[in-house]
Amino acid sequence: MTKAHVYKRDHINTDEIIPARYLNTDSEAELAEHCLEDLDKNFVKKVKSGDVIVAGEDFGCGSSREHAIWAIRGAGVQTVIAKTFARIFYRNAINNGFYVIESPDALEKIKDGDKVEIDYKAGLIKNETAGIDIKFNPLPDFALEIINDGGLLEHITKGTTD
């Protein structure tokens, strides 16, 4: 079951996602233990594999640390749904083959703990608890290409950018 963890906040920044005191490692498993620690101490305890994070505008602003993506992915999170994303976080997500969803409505239409299903191809978030569908614009083609290849490095080693 995919559960939504909703944070009604804008500008959730990389210092909250993974504080710099843990940047002395790049191990995804270690980083995952501290995911969102300064925003919600209980997040790591309650998150289950496949869950999603829902938030407001400018998610992931601040540092360029890719550790933010690794911490979130390592914690088992399937995707982040936000009104908007900060530029470097968004780019890092695509480069890691981690699909993130931009949706202006999700924060209003999903409550903390709601059960959701995501159809990436159709661009649809189904809120099964509330019985409503939320549409989103799928990522642009170039980003999908990178994601489908499994990330930027797989993409370029395939030689498709040359």
Added chain:
Amino acid sequence: MGMTITEKIMARAAGEGKVLPGELIDAKLDVVLFIDVTGPAAVSMLEARGIDKVFDREKIVVTPDHFQPAKDIKSAELHKRLDVWARRHNIKYYYKLGRAGVCHALLPEQGHIRPGEVIIGPDSHTCTYGAFAAFSTGVGSTDLAAAIATGKLWFRVPESIKFVLNGKLGPGVYSKDVILTVIGRIGVDGALYKAMEFVGPALSDMSMEARMTMTNMAIEAGAKNGIIGFDKVTKKYLDEHLKDKKDYKVFDSDKDAEYVRVEEFNCSKIEPMVALPHLPSNAVPVTECAGKKMDQAYIGSCTNGRIEDLRIAAKILEGKEVTIRTIIVPATPTIWKQAKDEGLFDIFYDAGCVISAPTCGACLGGFMGVLAEGEKCVSTTNRNFVGRMGHPKSEVYLASPATAAASAVNGEITDPRNYL
């Protein structure tokens, strides 16, 4: 329709005559920065895929900075991975401990930044180099890995916002106060994905150091890059600092270039500013928060750890004693030596400050001045997010070196104009 300076530089890097905002390009990179906290991960990614090459050992600049000298065993391991890799590839510009410094102060100082070029780095404040009429932006470790191996990266050409800085800064007011005013007006995502182009008469009075403080914080408004055109101040700095490669190409925005927005500022009216916790956009004039008790003052970082910043702080601290913990962090070894030779260290010592080795250190809550629960720090750095400099319940107040120094003397937020 003409092109902006950002568009022209990106077109050059893409080998195109013209590019338009929104267009995706493959850009050739002129300089690739490599640092301790984000670099080793890129190397591991490449190694895991059996790739062990660098596109050009003379175009990669390596320096440990965030946690240097190593603050604990794990960061020592990061430095070791950086060192092994840089030596194996015989990286030409590898600044080891003793020559290493805060990257965004070090690269211009050591002559690695040239107008018209494209520079990327695995640190969000890589946008600093835009002060030299260059395109520079921060990326993550995966981008760095791709950049190291191929010398190219994909970019979406950003729309540009023009910031017109009219007037003249008053006494006690610095470029830090201007950029805090700008971010205060447009918000921390006010320039999301955009280029922030700064123009106007107030810039001509600003040194390259002061300009770098402005472009450094473009990311704090969500921007992809900050950029300032070339003039005689730029030329003088480059004449004094460029070493091996001294040629460069200057681009200017066309008169009919297109901007999504124009924001005008009368800099004569800007006061010393303080960004209150927990966003850089919470900027208020110092007069509105003067008297707020502080536990620490921090003067350093890629935003305000240059020699000019230390001179400004020293001028206020001379002959006085600080009443709170005050940490001075010269951003590079050269700045450290300059400050020592100019007698600034004596002033700092006499005032009761501690002087650190060059490091990013406590700016990001690493070490050398981390805050305890409930503590407040007036800091010349760039971010004041929750937990940025230490405990999640500590607070950071962003300000200029003058405001930080004046506040260090009084132990509370203080208008630096009281000490002019």
